[in-house]
Amino acid sequence: MxxxxxxxxxxxxxxxxxxxxxxxxxxxxxxxxxxxxxxxxxxxxxxxQGQDEIDLNVSSPQKKACVELTKEDLERKNKRQEQNRKAAKKFRLKEKEEKANLDQTLKELRKRNEELRSNVRQMEEDKAKIIQLIIDKSNST
Structure with a gap:
């Protein structure tokens, strides 16, 4: 085979x-x-379509030769990396706080929504009682 x-x-x-x-x-x-x-x-x-063929045999660009960094370049690089780490950490903390705040707001709004729904139910019950009282009063006269 x-x-x-x-x-x-x-x-x-x-x-x-x-x-x-x-x-x-x-x-x-x-x-x-x-x-x-x-x-x-x-x-x-x-x-x-009348276009030319694509030449796919293009040589890839040469890699840059490895250059030794000077002491100042290394210090700048390390400083940038440290700044980047601090900025990333600050961003993650800020994002975490914002999420916590949004979660708290959501919790409060849900509680407020339930309270308002409860008030609506109570008012509808009160309305039904008042209407019944009016109907009873009008039937008795």
Whole structure:
């Protein structure tokens, strides 16, 4: 069964697709093949629209050489890092306080809402009693 797959791979003419197929076989993941297919579809779409092919063989920018920092640069860097840590800590504390305040406000508003609902129920009961008294009074006269 393995030789059949190898036979199929050997018939692939496109080097890029063959390499992707080999990589997919090694890794057990279809992602390399999907990348080649997607790239091909994008290139085909660009060509059909009259655009040039995208040159994907652009070399990546060279990494900057590691530069030794001077004592002053290190001090500035450490100072910035410390300031950043303090600012982040201050921000987290402020955020925590704001959340606590909002939670307290929510608790108070819920309590006030329940009190108001209770008052409405009581007033509706009182209203019903008054209406009943009026009806009883009008029936007795």
């Amino acid at each position: 393995g030789s059949m797959a190898e036979d199929i791979l050997s018939t692939i003419k496109d080097d890029e697709l063959r390499n992707a197929s080999l990589e997919a076989k090694k890794s057990g993941c279809i992602l390399p093949i999907l990348k080649v297919e997607l790239k091909s579809k994008i290139q085909m779409k660009r060509l059909l």
